Amino acid sequence: xxxxxxxxxxxxxxxxxxxxxxxxxxxxxxxxxxxxxxxxxxxxxxxxxxxxxxxxxxxxxxxxxxxxxxxxxxxxxxxxxxxxxxxxxxxxxxxxxxxxxxxxxxxxxxxxxxxxxxxxxxxxxxxxxxxxxxxxxxxxxxxxxxxxxxxxxxxxxxxxxxxxxxxxxxxxxxxxxxxxxxxxxxxxxxxxxxxxxxxxxxxxxxxxxxxxxxxxxxxxxxxxxxxxxxxxxxxxxxxxxxxxxxxxxxxxxxxxxxxxxxxxxxxxxxxxxxxxxxxxxxxxxxxxxxx
Numbered sequence: 143x144x145x146x147x148x149x150x151x152x153x154x155x156x157x158x159x160x161x162x163x164x165x166x167x168x169x170x171x172x173x174x175x176x177x178x179x180x181x182x183x184x185x186x187x188x189x190x191x192x193x194x195x196x197x198x199x200x201x202x203x204x205x206x207x208x209x210x211x212x213x214x215x216x217x218x219x220x221x222x223x224x225x226x227x228x229x230x231x232x233x234x235x236x237x238x239x240x241x242x243x244x245x246x247x248x249x250x251x252x253x254x255x256x257x258x259x260x261x262x263x264x265x266x267x268x269x270x271x272x273x274x275x276x277x278x279x280x281x282x283x284x285x286x287x288x289x290x291x292x293x294x295x296x297x298x299x300x301x302x303x304x305x306x307x308x309x310x311x312x313x314x315x316x317x318x319x320x321x322x323x324x325x326x327x328x329x330x331x332x333x334x335x336x337x338x339x340x341x342x343x344x345x346x347x348x349x350x351x352x353x354x355x356x357x358x359x360x361x362x363x364x365x366x367x368x369x370x371x372x373x374x375x376x377x378x379x380x381x382x383x384x385x386x387x388x389x390x391x392x393x394x395x396x397x398x399x400x401x402x403x404x405x406x407x408x409x410x411x412x413x414x415x416x417x418x419x420x421x422x423x424x425x426x427x428x429x430x431x432x433x
Contacts, residue, residue, distance in 0.1 A: 160310055162193035162203075168212075168318065172327065177429040179332035180375045185212040189228065191259075193294075195308065200249055202236030204296060206259045211428070217329070219272040224265050232259040232296055238304055240354045247304065247354060254302035263292030267318075286318040300350040301359075332375070335427075340370045342380070352390055360390035368423055378432070380423035391415050 168187040171178040178184065187210050195201035208230020216223040234257055238249040271283040292314065297307030347363040368382025391414040425432040 160193060160196040160312070162191065162312075164189055164191045164314065164316070166190070166210075170320075170327075173330065175429060176332040176335075176375070177427075179330050181428065182214045182217055182329050183327050184214070185224075186210075187212065187228075189230075191232075193310070193312075195234075195310075200236055201251070201308070202234060204232050204234045204257075204259075206230060206232035208232075208259055208261065210261065212265065220269050222265075222267040224267070225263075226265050226290060226292065227262045229258065229260045232257045234296060237302075238354060241357065245355055250304050251306045251308050252296065252298065253304045253351070253354060254298035257296045257298045257307075260295045261292050263290050263312075265290035284320050286320070288314070288316050288318060290314040299348075301348065303351040303354045305351075335372055335375050338372050340372070340378075342366070342368050342370060342382075344368075350388075350390065360388070362389065363387040366421065368421065370423070370425070372427070376427055378425050378427055380421075380425065382421050382423065384419045384421050386417040386419070387415055388417075389415055 166187045166189040168185050170185045171183055173179060173183060189206075189208055189210055191206045191208075192203065193206075194203045208228045210226060210228025212224045212226045214222045214224040233255055234252050235255075236249055236252075237255050238247055238253045240247050266289045268287040269283070269285075270287070271279045271285075274280040274283045290313070292312050294310045294312055295307060298305045344366040345364070347361070349359040350362050351357060351359060364387070365385045366382055368380040370378045370380035372378045392411060
């Protein structure tokens, strides 16, 4: 199903390469916090990205903003190899505009102008003049040549249908300019975090659509209670319980004849809307942020 949709979609008129540009502001960590050393002196950034999605007529283009972090796994004065990851919000110009009255799909992948964007990949940073020998090289030492290979995903997370999303493998070449003198901060053996237990309570809520044939929004929510053990400086493990609420499982699905649950959950029974589960959590600890 996905394959046939992609075939029909990308064989449309006006196909072109996916091209774009990115501008980013970065804040290198200084080694003043223990977690800076846990992650080999990472860099935190905020990116502004533009991409033509390869089919101007149907896919259009996207403009996104998202924070990210670069974590080196090989680090030296002249060269870094690093993992990069980030997430944020993206605007997509050619989203699906079908309605129950006019159900013709104009974009089978994206149903909302506002979408979540996820990005992850690996990168290379080269500093040819990290140790300048004269004044001319000192000026060049402020520049870094970069290259990245990243996976990018765009999706409305079912807030609007269709919500298949777009995946792209993107290669980037660029350069960075650092207005300050480059300083090679050496990773230190940082103080170990104490092994301790903690409890987290997490509550989330939102809305979703079931199909482009019905623009009704259904409420969804989740609550999680978990106990965590800080097993290492960068890792914690937890055991907890989840509660889920999904209002779409107790409503009449009008104008959704193809929906596979048609007629099964039309009695407005609250038990169809509520589910529970047990979870085993594995989380990376990045300072005060966990993922």
